[in-house]
Amino acid sequence: MSEPGAGLAAGVLLVATPELLDPNFERAVVLLLDVDGDGALGVILNRPSAVPVGEVLPDWDDLVAEPDVLFRGGPVATDSALAVAQVPDLDGEEPVGFRRMFGATGVVDLDAPTELLADVLQGLRIFAGYAGWGAEQLEAEVDEGSWYVVPTAPGDLFAEDPESLWVRVLRRQPGELAWVSTRPTDPGLN
Template sequence: MESLRGRLLVATPAIASGPFLRSVVYLLDHDEDGALGVVVNHPLDAGVEDVLPDWGAHVNAPVCLFGGGPVAMDSALAVGVLATSRPPLDGWRPMGGRVGLVDLEGPLPGVGQLLGLRVFAGYAGWSSDQLEAEVAEGSWLVVQAEDADLISPQPEQLWREVLRRQDDDLRFWTTFPADPGAN
């Protein structure tokens, strides 16, 4: 399988519970050793300023931590979208296009450098061939990402929004009930 870096994984109803239920994952890295991403649609009740006081003013709404995935939930990872395609800021690690990791121990971004920033508690990770197997079994749909997906002001709506914009039958997944047993 070619690298899925910079693409979205959208959970199908085959994932019926757990941290990936109706999740949208932005893949930061994917190669023969495995994959790493962050769940971009699971905001937490914790404010960024509670954990990283200096960073709260740099995070776009909603200004909260996001549950990035079940791995290393005691660590923070910041993902940003550059405002322009100019050379990256200090502490910037490009991931693809205008998206990259921001070093939380480095300097704060300057005004206008970032279009948006999110801080994630934990991340999602897959070992070699694990993600490929989950895609093949129908647990994940792989779709194109847009920069706005990472910084959506309504992240809880992202699962449906991403599926609705697809040009094929994938958009019909939005009609799948939250609890099929209740029908």
């Protein structure tokens, strides 16, 4: 038997189970950016908005991945922006304005001059708000069956068709999870 909340770490995906009815997270795919004893923080990868980045943060417009819109990162602090990017390992040197969270992925200080990061970013996405959990809250939600905890794959963070990410992530999982991907949004219409 696995430990409660086993597998929760920066870099994994939380995929909402069909039992998770909270409209903030229905069919959400969340990339965990930070997990520690105080809680967890992540961003929803599959909720693009209709707001172009250029309307809100024009300096960053040319650096964001397609689609070049703000994403709804979660229900917390929706009036603030969180930028997530990938930067290769630069021989231990981190570019000014970038803080590595796991692997090549980290957060970008949107107050940093874009010219300091333009040549090293391998992708950038900007989120309005984030998803956050207090100490042991996420573990409890996983244990009660609200979230599947699965590995991330290259391309998840910067998916060009983010709306279909929930289905694609589940479909590539082994066993029963692949079958969950075929569940209609409203089973009553099946």
